[in-house]
Amino acid sequence: MSTRACGNCTLCCKVMAIEQLEKPVGRWCPHCNPGRGCLVYAERPGECQSFSCMWLVNELLDERWKPNRSKLVLTTSDDGIEVRCDPGFPDAWRKEPFGSEIRQWAISGDAHDVTVVVIVGQKMILIASEREFDLGIVRPDERIVRELEGTRVIGASVVKANEIRD
Template sequence: MGVTALDKPAGRWCTHFKRSRGCRIYEDRPADCRVFNCLWLLTDALDVDWKPSVCGFVLHSEAGGDRLIVECDPARPHDWRREPYRATLARWAQQGQEVLIMTGPRGVRLLPDGGTRPVRRAG
């Protein structure tokens, strides 16, 4: 995801991230980072399979929870297509949840009929 305070564009690793150690500026991270929480951390409904380091993406919501954003790791852009992720995301779309799968500036919207529509990140 993009972080305005760090001039970090979406789809690129943060320069402060170090593999296997995490954020090098965690104690001094900007407010943009402090207020963000992955949905995996916020709900008991998602088990360990949905942990970002396991599944290859981060889940967050927008529009008061009406829009689910799946932010894919650019090194693993198709991991969301594996099970149980694909079926679960498709079911949520069928139930009326807006589901956007994003890798950098491009992605797809999962449609209630099971199809997809290309989307681009705004801005």
């Protein structure tokens, strides 16, 4: 189990959407004192109470990945790994060692049907083993559909969630 603490990091309070507060992605929560903490910590929404980024719980991600240092907040989803960039640093994920590591995850992900998505504000980029797919703005009611050839991702598109058939 990780012994890490958020310390001077508050980046999830900017990059994540908080439904209970109607806080959009990419904007500081009005209750955040950036770099210091939550001004309503005892009464913060349940979404905030239950949230932990991957860096906080996975010590395989070294100190360089600390979100306020890397400008990246990593989370997992049902489909795979989501890498959220601080919109003030939209290319942070391309810097090293992050870019190479993210590509390695994509190579492994293609083989195991795990997706790796970079998110900058509302924009998403699907990272596959052989190339990246810039999907533009993906809204909450939309989903990414991959076109596969074997385990290789050869295409990707965005569709309404209610148009997807099982």
